[in-house]
Amino acid sequence: MKNNLSSYLSYTKNDLPAGLVVFLVALPLCLGIALASGAPLFAGIITGIVGGIVVGFLSGSSLSVSGPAAGLTVIVLNAITDLGSYEVFLLALVIAGALQLALGFFKAGIIGLYFPSSVIKGMLAAIGLILILKQIPHFFGVNANAVGEAEYSIWNLGSIVSYLGVLIDHIHVGALLVGGSSILLMILWDRPALKKIPAFKLIPKELVAVCFGLGLNSVFAAMNSPLAITSSHLVNLPVFESLGSVKESFSLPDFSQLTNPDVYIVAVTLAIIASLETLLSVEAVDKMDPAKRRTPQNRELKAQGVGNLICGLIGGLPMTAVIVRSTANLNANAKSKMSAIYHGIFLAAAVGFIPFLLNKIPLASLAAVLILVGFKLTKPALYKQQIRLGIEQFIPFIVTIVAILATDLLTGIIIGMAVGVFFILKANYKxxxxxxxxxxxxxxxxxxxxxxxxxxxxxxxxxxxxxxxxxxxxxxxxxxxxxxxxxxxxxxxxxxxxxxxxxxxxxxxxxxxxxxx
The missing domain is CATH 3.30.750.24 (STAS domain)
Structure with missing residues (x-):
């Protein structure tokens, strides 16, 4: 272990700056994913810290970074509502972590190979659509009680019209300006011509959007303008003034619900989807690794299981290895897993020392970040690609999307798998x-x-x-x-x-x- 540690520390000149870059990418995503999940914003930071420090230490991956994942927002949002409280959801997360740990010990790391890629892409595309739809109220600065006036269903034209009517009636122009300019800025930041400039490559567009939104709203507030976004539409993280306030900021699981069967349904869903997303992410990162190192899949499941178990015990969100942060880590020239650990330390330092600054971030900026994340998951090019691959790939893909939107994530995946297996059987039949x-x-x-x-x-x-x-x-x-x-x-x-x-x-x-x- 000593030799390994000294080997990792020898890459400090690469890993420390990479960890800082990943932190700058992760901070708005941790907050945004917590917002999209209907959980306390601090829960996203907790998961980012645990994913960086704990999972970073236990994982066998050299470049992947773990934290709250956009792919789990739909499960978390629905589960908190269905289970009745965030504390009951945390119990499901503890059980999910234990299940992942068991999967690792039972050497189930190959489960990702048994899911058709068309179904996985359909799942991510559906999550992208839901992610975009759920961010619309925050993007427009509409209060939750106002949105509650309209029943919304993508399968009912009347409810869509009613929902849009409520949004139009309650739009906050300042939030719309912040959200719209944040999206525009991120799109421009990614232009190939600008990427040739070193600063545009090094500074994450998500951070630029959040900082710009914060600055723009500060100008509105300084001018006493009606465009200023009120505190109810700003980030609200706890400010630690004493050890007691630190303890009060963490949520604990409700173990009295251990006999609730719905808890176990959520736990199994979380364990399967989180494990699948992790295995797919580390496989993608391994392919991009210049050193061509391979991540031990079963060890990764164990690390993720420990991470999710801890998050469930202290009030965090579920985590996976995440491709956006991992790609940022790789592009920042990270050499070892210490960069992921450093990013977790930076997150802890930020929430400990600058919560006053973080609490000035408009939710509209975070919504803009998540809308672009959702668009990347369900971009038109993906649909075109699946069509070109043929009917055997496109039908399971589109059926999975429709089924998830019409039912829920787990049911939709099962339906998509059934259709995918049908085409597999048909191919073998021939x-x-x-x-x-x-x-x-x-x-x-x-x-x-x-x-x-x-x-x-x-x-x-x-x-x-x-x-x-x-x-x-x-x-x-x-x-x-x-x-x-x-x-x-x-x-x-x-x-x-x-x-x-x-x-x-x-x-x-x-x-x-x-x-x-």
Whole structure:
């Protein structure tokens, strides 16, 4: 361990500046994701700190950074409402962390390989749409009680019209100016021409947007303008004046709800989605790592489990390894996982020493950041890409989106998986063998069926259908010489056909096809 620590510290000149860059990216995202989740804003900071310091220390990943994830906002928002309180939700998060820890010990790190990519992309696209929709009131500076006047459903035109009417009636022009200018600034900041300037590459656009929004609203306030955004639409983090105030700022899980079955449904959902998002993120980061280091998947699940368990115990949000912060870390030339740890330390220092400054950030600026995050998850190019990949990829993708929007995240994923599995079965249904057919001059037919390398139970239906439709009075060879494994279900189909072939005048020759035991 000592040697490892000294090795990590040898990269301080790279990792410390990278940690600062990641902190600047993470700060607005931690606050914004907590806002989108309907949780206390301080909960996002807690998760950023734990994800940086604790998970950063335990993880085997060199470059990934963990923290609150946009992909979990929908689960958290719905769960807090359904479970009745944030404290009950924290209990579900504790259980989810324990489940992730168990998944790591049971070496379940390969679970990400069993989810079709079309379903995963559909899940993220749906989350992006929901993220954008949920930020609209904050973007326009509309009070929660005003939004509550309208029932909103994306499947009901009347409710959409009613909802938009309420928004228009209650728009705060100052918030709209702050939110709109924040989005415009972030879009301009990403322009290729500006990216050629070093400062535009080093300073995160999210931080620029938040600082600009803070500055613009401070000008409104100094001028006593009606455009000034009131405190109810600004960040509200606790200010620590004593040790007692620190303790009061943390929430504790409600263990009295251990017998509530809904808690376990939320816990399982969190554990699956958080694990999946983490595994996908670390895989993506490993591919971008210049040193081509590989993250131990099971160790990562254990680290994330510990992190989520701790967050549940002290009032944080659920976490995953997150691609935005990890990419910023890589682009900032980080060399080891110490950069993630440094970013967690910077977050702790910020909430400890400058909460007065953070509490001047308009929620409209954070909403602007999250709207762009949501757009990246569900951008039009993604839909075009899925269409180009073919119907087998596009249908599970679009069904997952529609199902999530119509029901909830877990149900939508299950429906998307069912459709995805259908196309997988259909593909396997077509390729268990190679079919050669010849006709002799006397009208007889000679058919050669060469079995593929692996013939599984998934190929049973296709094989059965093919054998049932073979012409009478033909010569048939079923050749298994290239097969390494023929499933028992497929063997039963072949040997059942053998017992009935004579009745149809079929001369059958089996080559290297095992007998049934």
């Amino acid at each position: 390729v268990p063998y190679f079919f050669d057919k010849e006709s002799t001059g006397e009208g007889d037919q000679s058919i050669n069926i060469r079995l593929s390398e692996h013939v599984s139970f998934l190929n049973k239906a296709s094989l059965q259908l093919t054998l049932d439709h073979l012409p009478h009075n033909s010569k048939v060879v079923i050749d298994g010489t290239s097969s390494k494994n023929i499933d028992v279900d497929a063997l039963e189909v072949i040997h059942n056909f053998k017992s009935t072939a004579k009745e149809r005048g079929i001369m059958l020759d089996l080559k290297a096809v095992p007998e049934l035991v």
